Amino acid sequence: MGSLSDYLNNLEPLLASVSRQFAFDGAANEVAVIVTAKPKIEETSYDNWNGGTYGYTLTLELPAHVYAQVKASLEQLEKAIASKIDEFLRGSSNQVLTSVVIAPEVVGDDRWRDKARAWLAGDGVSNQGRVRSDNIAPHRLDGLLFRSKPEMLLYGALKTIGIPFAPLPVFLRGGKQYRRIEPDFVVVKQGIVVQVEVDGDTVHTESPADAHDRSAMLAHEGVYVERVKASECDTPERAELCAQKILAAIERYKASR
Secondary structure (H helix, E strand, C coil): CCCHHHHCCCCHHHHHHHHHHHHHHCCHHHHHHHHHCEEEEEEEEEECHHHCEEEEEEEEEECHHHHHHHHHHHHHHHHHHHHHHHCCCCCCCCEEEEEEEEEECCCCCCCHHHHHHHHHCCCCCCCCCCCCCCCCCCEEECCEEECCHHHHHHHHHHHHHCCCEEECCCEEECCCCCEEECCCEEEEECCEEEEEEEECCCCCCCCHHHHHHHHHHHHCCCCEEEEEEHHHHCCHHHHHHHHHHHHHHHHHHHHCC
């Protein structure tokens, strides 16, 4: 524990500790906000009662694609992060965190008009799972969204071997039993469709029951499910081996038909 003045010139130790606590709680969105944000802390108030109390505001500026995913739950996230930081500041009597503000990052781009026109024309439009707010995808590569670095590495490996696949697609089931899921990957080869889930990421954790429930919708329709560990694709070399493992599984499924 310490005071906010201890972190004015370097917020990283405090944010790292807060992020770890959220990870222990399984709070993926809070971790994603903290690790992708550009942080800034400023003194914003002063009360001279009882020797003086200084109030500080922490601003977390997010990349546009992350901000768009958390916009609907900003107030909840701001309160949760402020409360968690307060746990580390209990030893400080005259310095308090008065608020946490999550805002979009302002980034200059000389070609922003050209990119905006291209977007209006339909370029870059994707059906990736970018609108959910309960498990955001903070990483971006090739204009696509991912929830972890191992997923990004597996994406690169799958792209290299040249088979059709979809990263983080959206699947819906209508009717009375409405469901929406976003598999990590769906791979298609020679009539075999495989849902690939990357398990064991230190942030985006789920119980075995939740993992089964997330894969059951497509499995009940005849889609095969392959689960791989994040540790199997946390380097480019291991990701290549993991992609080959998925191909081998597809060959087995095809042979068993």
